[in-house]
Amino acid sequence: MTYVVWRLHRNQVYVAGGALVALAVVLLIGKGQLGKDAVTVLVYATIVVPVLFGLFWGAPLLAKEFEDGTHSLVWTQGVTRRRWLRSNVTGVLLIAVVWSAALTALITWWSLPEISLQLARSSPGPFDIQGIAPVAYSVFAVALGIAAGAMIRRVLPAMATTPAVFVAVRVVIAVLVRSHYMSPVSRLVSLAQAQGLRPAPAGSWLLVSLPHTSDRTATTTAPRSVQWKPRWPVGPTSHSPALHLTAFIS
Amino acid sequence: MPLYKQLSTDDHLEIGAHLNRNWDAKGARARLAALRIPSDRPVATLSGGQRAQVGLSLVLAKRPQLLLLDEPMAALDPLARREFLASLSEAVADGDLSVIVSSHLLHDLERVCDHLILLAASRIQLCDGIDDVLATHRVLVGPRRSLSDIEPSLAVVKATQTARQTRLIVRVEGPILDPSWEVDEVGLEDIILAYMGQDDTLGLGSLTGTGGVP
Numbered sequence: 071m072t073y074v075v076w077r078l079h080r081n082q083v084y085v086a087g088g089a090l091v092a093l094a095v096v097l098l099i100g101k102g103q104l105g106k107d108a109v110t111v112l113v114y115a116t117i118v119v120p121v122l123f124g125l126f127w128g129a130p131l132l133a134k135e136f137e138d139g140t141h142s143l144v145w146t147q148g149v150t151r152r153r154w155l156r157s158n159v160t161g162v163l164l165i166a167v168v169w170s171a172a173l174t175a176l177i178t179w180w181s182l183p184e185i186s187l188q189l190a191r192s193s194p195g196p197f198d199i200q201g202i203a204p205v206a207y208s209v210f211a212v213a214l215g216i217a218a219g220a221m222i223r224r225v226l227p228a229m230a231t232t233p234a235v236f237v238a239v240r241v242v243i244a245v246l247v248r249s250h251y252m253s254p255v256s257r258l259v260s261l262a263q264a265q266g267l268r269p270a271p272a273g274s275w276l277l278v279s280l281p282h283t284s285d286r287t288a289t290t291t292a293p294r295s296v297q298w299k300p301r302w303p304v305g306p307t308s309h310s311p312a313l314h315l316t317a318f319i320s
Numbered sequence: 321m322p323l324y325k326q327l328s329t330d331d332h333l334e335i336g337a338h339l340n341r342n343w344d345a346k347g348a349r350a351r352l353a354a355l356r357i358p359s360d361r362p363v364a365t366l367s368g369g370q371r372a373q374v375g376l377s378l379v380l381a382k383r384p385q386l387l388l389l390d391e392p393m394a395a396l397d398p399l400a401r402r403e404f405l406a407s408l409s410e411a412v413a414d415g416d417l418s419v420i421v422s423s424h425l426l427h428d429l430e431r432v433c434d435h436l437i438l439l440a441a442s443r444i445q446l447c448d449g450i451d452d453v454l455a456t457h458r459v460l461v462g463p464r465r466s467l468s469d470i471e472p473s474l475a476v477v478k479a480t481q482t483a484r485q486t487r488l489i490v491r492v493e494g495p496i497l498d499p500s501w502e503v504d505e506v507g508l509e510d511i512i513l514a515y516m517g518q519d520d521t522l523g524l525g526s527l528t529g530t531g532g533v534p
Contacts, residue, residue, distance in 0.1 A: 071338065071339070073334070073335070073338045074335050074338050074339060077327070077331060077334070078324075078334060081326075110531070138322055138324070138325065139322030140322045140323065140324055142322060143321065143322050143324075143378075144335075147336065147339035147382075148339050148340035148341055148343075148382075149339050237453070239483065307346055
């Protein structure tokens with residue numbers, strides 16, 4: 071069965087492997103000149119990789135069998151349909167996990183000295199291309215593609231549905247859901263301090279940053295307070311206009 | 321038979337070998353080599369007849385005892401059809417294999433089949449060895465007469481009446497006594513068409529000669 075999975079998907083592995091090696095070479099060369107050039111664009115572009123897995127590996131897995139009729143060939147052999155499905159799904163998911171793990175390791179390594187990426191490790195964008203997030207997205211996209219192919223049974227419609235659903239789910243999670251996973255930490259800092267200080271520790275995802283007065287009516291002058299203060303309880307002890315920060319500390 | 325278009329014949333055989341415990345790889349390779357079907361090209365580049373042969377080889381490599389083929393030759397040109405049937409007959413002759421094949425290509429059936437089951441309107445109209453079918457059916461041509469006058473040993477399958485002549489395709493169940501009939505042998509195709517043309521689906525025994533009369 072392993073041979074069969076390999077034989078059916080090896081071209082995809084070759085293509086993906088080649089692309090990974092090419093990316094690694096580009097990043098190695100671009101390692102010295104960070105932050106401002108095409109390499110950064112390329113790094114951010116890897117955010118689409120999970121969608122591509124879903125498109126080209128997930129969606130056709132079953133849809134192509136149905137469309138070409140080859141399911142009636144392979145599902146009448148000496149292995150059960152269940153076993154065939156299990157092996158193929160596992161195989162493709164495994165390839166996606168290995169590939170995206172290699173990719174994310176590469177990107178994470180590359181962005182270590184990259185101040186902008188490291189500073190905002192949790193915010194959307196940098197978060198989506200480092201750490202384990204790309205691996206999870208890849209698994210999700212491939213599973214989504216397989217499910218779309220199984221239900222729609224046609225390659226192109228399944229390929230069209232996969233990214234649409236994937237992006238929709240991702241946007242909903244990133245915009246509406248993710249900021250509620252943990253209670254954010256709120257800080258109140260004087261405007262004078264805020265000029266010179268980093269507003270939040272490195273790696274934080276800054277959700278909100280807005281000026282307000284202690285009585286919450288107007289922003290005025292004359293800041294004097296110096297300390298980072300917890301947002302709650304502010305109460306009467308805080309008498310100064312301040313910058314109110316809400317952030318995830320990673 | 322659907323095949324993976326991008327994969328070669330060898331790939332298909334290899335996949336089959338990995339998916340089946342009982343797999344006759346040597347036999348399949350020998351069969352395809354004898355037909356000079358390229359083993360390393362994607363099957364999409366093969367002709368329809370070659371693809372059918374690849375499909376047949378894949379099926380036969382599983383060493384089946386009974387093979388059901390549903391219109392296996394429908395898409396093939398006459399030459400490929402002939403070769404396909406030759407391969408099939410060879411396989412049947414070689415081993416412990418029975419084949420049930422459905423087909424509209426009546427002439428081909430006559431060449432390779434031993435037994436005929438004729439279905440029309442979801443009913444079995446005829447079920448017999450082909451030699452027996454040929455031996456028991458005759459076409460009778462004679463002066464026009466009423467169908468009720470026909471001797472009971474003749475089961476009329478199809479009757480065609482013109483102003484002066486009556487033409488019958490009958491199943492003969494006894495000697496033909498009436499000397500006014502001109503009796504002739506009838507081909508399998510005509511017999512089958514005669515059965516297909518009749519709308520009486522009550523069964524063979526109740527054929528009364530009304531079926532097919534214009």
